[in-house]
Amino acid sequence: MEWLTDTKVPIGKLIARFVDFLNDHASGFFDAISESLEWLIEGSTDLLVAVPPLVLIALITALAWWLHRRRGLTIFTALSLLLVINLGLWEETVQTLVLVLYATMFCMLIGVPLGIHAAHHPRLNAMLRPVLDLMQTIPTFVYLIPTLILFGLGVVPGLISTIVFALAAPVRLTSLGISEVPKSLLEAGESFGCTRMQQLWRIELPHAMPTILAGLTQCIMLSLSMVVIAALVGADGLGKPVVRALNTVNIEKGFEAGLAIVIVAILLDRLCRQRPQTP
Template structure:
């Protein structure tokens, strides 16, 4: 048996594996190209996100903090009952007492901005994904990649394209949290029974009427679950985004880690926990 071709093939394979693929250089070149040629759209998008954050923060900061506490407590009462309203009021008053109110407002503004952008983009993509097999095949590996990559990795491109600050944090949060609205909107629409769709067609529904009169109402529980997951992921990423200059509750958490300030870390972490519980209970499905 002639082993020379096999040895030659193995030698070529070893040489190939020993040579590093310049993937990092290629990505860096692409990023430089985007920054050089698309700086105007990037700056415009950055200004829009910055305006949204500033607008939401101004609304949340309007008046005395007790006004916002009362609004959240009333909303919790209407949506989830008296016990939830008491919990919301006591939790937010504790955050106010711990002098974490301003970071809480900044975090809430960032979360609202991120969730609004995620839903504006995610729900239509989920609808298109349910309607088109091609879009489903294209978006499926992208969503798998977005949901498995470590969240810290999202900070790198956001920092390169938008610099330090809340805008980069929101952009990274949107990329991190947009997958659940897309997938659960798709799942909700796909789970609508064929019999109901046939009944709609029998009554002469157009595709648009089929969507907003049959499919979306029946898919609403799944869509709301996507909204809930989007809010929770946004909260977790907003805290991580403090590493690239984003404000909010993540900033004192990061400062407590760098200075080993256990008390500050506990107070800021408690604020994050209270906000997470409030948002989860209000927008979750459980009563």
């Protein structure tokens, strides 16, 4: 067995050299991305924090009622957010909400077009499958190492790592939804003279929308699962009190921060679900 261990394949060294190469020759590019994303996220956070909490809760509650017209969800939205204020975690909750929303937005902007393209091109789909498997199975801490080197401490490496980790869900489910469109519908569209783009917008996307929305909710849940890990590289939000509670073995603070994360997860999941169609 010594011959096998003596001839180690230098995978780690090659990746380390590649990251060092990027850091040496493209540091200005990564600094520009870091500053732009940091300005965007911190600006959005400051804007939401400046709004009185009760006003923001009223707006979110009204949004819940407008989207779903469900009294139980509306009451739960208001009471759960009031509980967050009572726990003293409102600002951290807003920071987490902004981080998750931006990560989800970038994932959907990248993942939905990529999933559509993969559904229309089987070779691309076959090439993406192992890459997506790799992105979802590599331990999330591994993502923090290169992003920390390239983007420095702060919210940006946490955001980039979250995007990489959560991107696979919208790509897979968008591709699945487009692939499951019945051929009879596509043939009917062709018979009426629809172009490829018209078929996409009028037939494929409406039929695949429930699956795409499932990818959206999965993306939100995966992004929230990275909140605590992103706090290890300086990202603000509910991950910070969890990490502090872990370091000080503070059960009370850890449980309260964890409860706030659960509240955010439930609210985002319920708000982003497709409204059931009434007959």
